Amino acid sequence: MTDTLEPVGTAKDIDQVIVRFAGDSGDGMQLTGDRFTGASALFGNDLATLPDFPAEIRAPQGTLAGVSAFQVQISNHEITTPGDAPNVLVAMNPAALKSDLGRLEVGGTVIVNVDAFGERNLAKAGYIDNPLEDGSLAGFTVIEVKMTTLTKEVAKDLGVKPRDAERSKNFFALGLLSWMYTRPLEPTLDWIDAKFGGRDAIVAANKAAFHAGHAYGETAELSEHHYQVRPATLEKGTYTSINGNTALSWGLIAAAHKASTPLFLGSYPITPASDILHELSKHKNFGVRTFQAEDEIAAVGAALGASYGGHIGITTTSGPGVALKGETIGLAISLELPLVVIDIQRGGPSTGLPTKTEASDLMMAMYGRHGEAPMPIVAAYKPSQCFYAAIEAVRIAVKYRTPVMLLSDGYLANGSAPWKLPDVDTLPEIAVEYASEPNQTNEDGEGVFWPYLRDENLVRPWAIPGTPGLMHRIGGLEKEDGTGNVSYSPENHALMTDIRQARIDKIAEDIPLAEIDGDADASLCVVGWGSTWGAITGASRRLRTAGHKVAHIHLTHLNPFPPNLGDLLRSFDEVIVPELNLGQLSRLLRAEYLVDAKSITKVMGQPYTAGEIEAALLEHLTLDLS
Amino acid sequence: MTNTTQNPATSNNLLAEKDGVPATTKADWSSDQEVRWCPGCGDYSILTAVQMMMPDLGVRRENTVFISGIGCAARFPYYMNTYGMHSIHGRSPAIASGLAIARPDLDVWVVGGDGDMLSIGGNHLIHALRRNVNIKILLFNNQIYGLTKGQYSPTSEPGKVTKSSPFGSLDHPFNPVSLALGAEASFVARTHDMDRKHMQATFARAHAHDGAALVEVFQNCNVFNDGAFDKITKKANRDAMLIDLRHGEPIRFGADREHGVVLDAAGGAVIVNVAEVGEAALLVHDETHPDPAVAFALSRLASNPEMPTPMGVFRAFDREEYTAASEAQMATAKDTDGEPDLRSLLHSLPTWDV
Numbered sequence: 019m020t021d022t023l024e025p026v027g028t029a030k031d032i033d034q035v036i037v038r039f040a041g042d043s044g045d046g047m048q049l050t051g052d053r054f055t056g057a058s059a060l061f062g063n064d065l066a067t068l069p070d071f072p073a074e075i076r077a078p079q080g081t082l083a084g085v086s087a088f089q090v091q092i093s094n095h096e097i098t099t100p101g102d103a104p105n106v107l108v109a110m111n112p113a114a115l116k117s118d119l120g121r122l123e124v125g126g127t128v129i130v131n132v133d134a135f136g137e138r139n140l141a142k143a144g145y146i147d148n149p150l151e152d153g154s155l156a157g158f159t160v161i162e163v164k165m166t167t168l169t170k171e172v173a174k175d176l177g178v179k180p181r182d183a184e185r186s187k188n189f190f191a192l193g194l195l196s197w198m199y200t201r202p203l204e205p206t207l208d209w210i211d212a213k214f215g216g217r218d219a220i221v222a223a224n225k226a227a228f229h230a231g232h233a234y235g236e237t238a239e240l241s242e243h244h245y246q247v248r249p250a251t252l253e254k255g256t257y258t259s260i261n262g263n264t265a266l267s268w269g270l271i272a273a274a275h276k277a278s279t280p281l282f283l284g285s286y287p288i289t290p291a292s293d294i295l296h297e298l299s300k301h302k303n304f305g306v307r308t309f310q311a312e313d314e315i316a317a318v319g320a321a322l323g324a325s326y327g328g329h330i331g332i333t334t335t336s337g338p339g340v341a342l343k344g345e346t347i348g349l350a351i352s353l354e355l356p357l358v359v360i361d362i363q364r365g366g367p368s369t370g371l372p373t374k375t376e377a378s379d380l381m382m383a384m385y386g387r388h389g390e391a392p393m394p395i396v397a398a399y400k401p402s403q404c405f406y407a408a409i410e411a412v413r414i415a416v417k418y419r420t421p422v423m424l425l426s427d428g429y430l431a432n433g434s435a436p437w438k439l440p441d442v443d444t445l446p447e448i449a450v451e452y453a454s455e456p457n458q459t460n461e462d463g464e465g466v467f468w469p470y471l472r473d474e475n476l477v478r479p480w481a482i483p484g485t486p487g488l489m490h491r492i493g494g495l496e497k498e499d500g501t502g503n504v505s506y507s508p509e510n511h512a513l514m515t516d517i518r519q520a521r522i523d524k525i526a527e528d529i530p531l532a533e534i535d536g537d538a539d540a541s542l543c544v545v546g547w548g549s550t551w552g553a554i555t556g557a558s559r560r561l562r563t564a565g566h567k568v569a570h571i572h573l574t575h576l577n578p579f580p581p582n583l584g585d586l587l588r589s590f591d592e593v594i595v596p597e598l599n600l601g602q603l604s605r606l607l608r609a610e611y612l613v614d615a616k617s618i619t620k621v622m623g624q625p626y627t628a629g630e631i632e633a634a635l636l637e638h639l640t641l642d643l644s
Numbered sequence: 645m646t647n648t649t650q651n652p653a654t655s656n657n658l659l660a661e662k663d664g665v666p667a668t669t670k671a672d673w674s675s676d677q678e679v680r681w682c683p684g685c686g687d688y689s690i691l692t693a694v695q696m697m698m699p700d701l702g703v704r705r706e707n708t709v710f711i712s713g714i715g716c717a718a719r720f721p722y723y724m725n726t727y728g729m730h731s732i733h734g735r736s737p738a739i740a741s742g743l744a745i746a747r748p749d750l751d752v753w754v755v756g757g758d759g760d761m762l763s764i765g766g767n768h769l770i771h772a773l774r775r776n777v778n779i780k781i782l783l784f785n786n787q788i789y790g791l792t793k794g795q796y797s798p799t800s801e802p803g804k805v806t807k808s809s810p811f812g813s814l815d816h817p818f819n820p821v822s823l824a825l826g827a828e829a830s831f832v833a834r835t836h837d838m839d840r841k842h843m844q845a846t847f848a849r850a851h852a853h854d855g856a857a858l859v860e861v862f863q864n865c866n867v868f869n870d871g872a873f874d875k876i877t878k879k880a881n882r883d884a885m886l887i888d889l890r891h892g893e894p895i896r897f898g899a900d901r902e903h904g905v906v907l908d909a910a911g912g913a914v915i916v917n918v919a920e921v922g923e924a925a926l927l928v929h930d931e932t933h934p935d936p937a938v939a940f941a942l943s944r945l946a947s948n949p950e951m952p953t954p955m956g957v958f959r960a961f962d963r964e965e966y967t968a969a970s971e972a973q974m975a976t977a978k979d980t981d982g983e984p985d986l987r988s989l990l991h992s993l994p995t996w997d998v
Binding site: 056059060061062205249251252253254255256257258259260264268271272275280282284301302303304305307309311312313315316317319320321322323324326327328329331345346349353438439440442445483484485486487488489490491492493494495503504 | 677705706708709729730731732743744747767768977981983984986993995996997
């Protein structure tokens with residue numbers, strides 16, 4: 019794609035637009051948003067998405083609790099977030115309007131399916147008066163469209179039942195938005211063929227609704243709402259639009275492939291991690307075994323059993339599941355076997371907000387086990403980077419024979435963004451070495467095997483069952499340094515506890531140094547981890563554009579920290595740590611480095627917007643100036 | 645693998661040595677670790693039976709793994725000169741399942757007690773059995789918590805007075821064989837720690853079975869529940885109190901084999917006097933029956949170890965083993981999807997060039 023396209027008809031050029039599709043859980047809003055995104059990706063825009071849906075599969079129809087929304091920002095330049103306030107809200111019913119109107123920018127555009135604004139739906143949404151008639155939308159541009167009526171009209175001779183015809187109305191909305199923002203039609207038409215192929219009437223109805231929506235924009239005097247967002251000038255390469263869970267799954271497959279070692283996933287379905295189980299279960303030809311266990315504990319247990327057998331054992335879950343896996347993670351720490359525990363964080367505690375994002379499991383990852391039980395922590399920060407984070411987690415687990423916690427979150431898991439695909443040959447090889455020989459000599463001069471004899475990195479040999487001559491027993495009881503025999507000696511326990519800590523600390527020598535993004539000479543440094551990357555990056559850019567200096571350090575390794583982190587932090591007058599929790603990283607930084615890391619926090623089940631972080635940073639920046 | 649039809653109590657040469665596997669002795673299967681069970685514990689005789697049986701199986705030590713949970717029985721792997729893992733309370737069937745699925749070339753054994761397997765680990769046990777993963781589970785049932793010093797267990801009899809039940813236990817106990825059959829385990833057997841040959845033969849049958857196997861071993865805890873099984877397992881009592889299950893034969897027991905088992909109209913197993921009903925009326929034991937209902941009825945004959953109790957193989961039914969099915973899916977995927985190609989994977993969603 020190039021950026022020299024001629025304007026399309028009367029379409030006005032804009033740099034970016036933020037669209038939010040909102041409707042009932044059954045209205046197909048996730049699909050609609052996903053298709054708008056897919057067409058925009060193929061068109062060459064940069065983009066970022068925020069699917070925002072309820073935990074219920076079908077909440078009571080027409081209610082506020084049942085509203086499912088999908089926000090996407092598309093742009094002609096590089097962006098890092100799905101945008102702050104939407105420019106356009108598509109509201110398929112009164113509940114969607116009521117629930118999401120507050121997010122819309124001042125003076126933004128609302129497109130409503132006026133057919134859904136009957137008395138019953140208005141009442142379900144808690145409206146006493148019809149907002150389309152009572153003047154409450156005066157500050158917005160409101161486009162009322164009879165989507166249901168028009169969709170049924172075009173589908174009536176296509177052989178679909180009226181109920182199925184009505185279900186195509188989301189494609190009407192998609193067609194209309196596709197006209198408004200000059201999206202190519204082919205990707206969506208192709209997608210309908212592929213998705214509903216064989217069911218001719220459904221294909222015809224969806225296509226007819228899509229075309230009708232498009233034609234509606236063209237004919238119904240909406241010309242002042244006709245825009246185009248040209249392709250973004252991104253780095254040269256081949257791109258795909260990827261969400262975090264898919265990228266993470268592929269990263270696991272790539273890591274196992276580069277390690278020439280089979281991958282074993284033990285998992286129990288849990289939102290928002292299940293899609294990793296779904297994705298990995300498709301790729302058995304890569305030697306991937308997936309085991310849907312009876313519970314979270316069995317899932318991690320089976321993964322650890324597979325690791326003991328020489329596979330790369332993985333378990334995927336979300337917060338409540340990590341709590342259940344804690345004891346087995348402790349065993350893995352004691353056994354010193356590779357294991358990757360993937361936590362797709364969500365709002366907690368307890369069942370909390372299953373479909374909403376939060377990053378409040380850092381302390382659990384760090385300390386959530388009994389005993390002194392350190393484990394490395396790797397955190398992903400954007401959808402495509404979940405791929406590399408997964409590879410890094412596997413690399414550390416395999417090389418250092420330790421469980422590794424890989425933290426992602428619901429926002430990364432389901433959010434999409436373009437990914438410049440790597441050349442697979444450039445991905446690092448991962449060396450896997452199993453012990454094959456005795457490593458010690460006994461009093462009689464015979465070779466024997468000591469399972470806890472360590473190398474220079476304090477790493478013990480990985481001697482897998484099936485290896486002749488290396489039979490040995492390991493377990494959760496404290497074992498003697500070297501021989502691995504059960505030992506209750508006080509001195510030995512102190513030694514082993516120290517070693518378990520030291521061997522994790524030593525990994526700091528083998529991870530990338532922390533880097534400053536932005537102004538190294540700034541007095542203020544923002545330190546982030548995880549999915550806040552997009553919002554912090556966006557906020558920092560805006561502040562720099564406004565003449566401020568801002569440094570940004572984004573941590574991908576949270577245990578151990580990069581070895582230069584303390585010096586870097588101490589070089590700034592002010593350290594600000596925005597987090598989707600109540601300040602967990604800031605506490606770790608204060609404890610580790612005695613720096614006055616100030617916390618800003620958000621726990622609303624929603625990611626930070628760039629605007630929120632910009633405002634918070636601005637307070638500190640203006641204080642500094644005053 | 646097919647099921648044998650020999651009586652476990654009399655078949656000592658169940659398996660021929662496999663080609664190329666060096667002959668071993670009991671000593672080869674014993675680790676250098678000092679055994680730390682209480683003197684007189686039934687676990688010793690079970691350990692001896694296993695160590696004596698292993699040379700007969702014709703398998704290699706390095707391909708043999710013992711996995712246990714927590715409890716007295718769970719110390720077992722430390723004493724075997726094989727690969728072994730002493731894991732977490734209750735979780736050994738799950739860990740063993742992962743190992744067995746990842747490594748079909750291994751013999752994976754699981755050892756645990758009644759608390760480990762039926763209380764904290766009950767969930768993993770039933771799921772491992774229903775899945776039919778190729779693991780061999782030895783459940784040492786002593787009807788008490790030993791390592792925590794004498795609380796009632798999920799197999800303790802109702803009313804049992806222990807440290808945690810000074811007024812008598814209120815719990816209704818599990819019958820491990822009934823539980824396993826209810827989970828449709830493909831192999832279920834029972835043996836006891838007073839009869840080493842029966843143990844060896846029963847364990848060997850479990851090993852020969854292709855799928856998950858559960859063997860309940862009545863095991864005496866001489867410290868906290870001494871003599872729990874005396875009324876049936878003492879030599880003098882065995883003829884009258886142990887019902888020897890032999891595949892293909894009418895079920896009879898007693899010093900003169902004067903008692904027998906019949907099914908009543910409701911499908912329940914009932915003990916009868918053979919002289920009264922005639923041998924033709926007796927239930928012929930069929931361990932290979934696809935429906936576990938008859939085996940279940942047999943498991944209900946005794947609700948405590950003071951009643952005539954069936955011993956031997958209740959069920960040895962041939963159904964698809966999980967790992968074999970899993971490997972078949974892997975092979976099919978290779979045929980269908982071809983050799984793994986990372987680049988194709990990464991380009992499998994719509995792409996565009998900039």
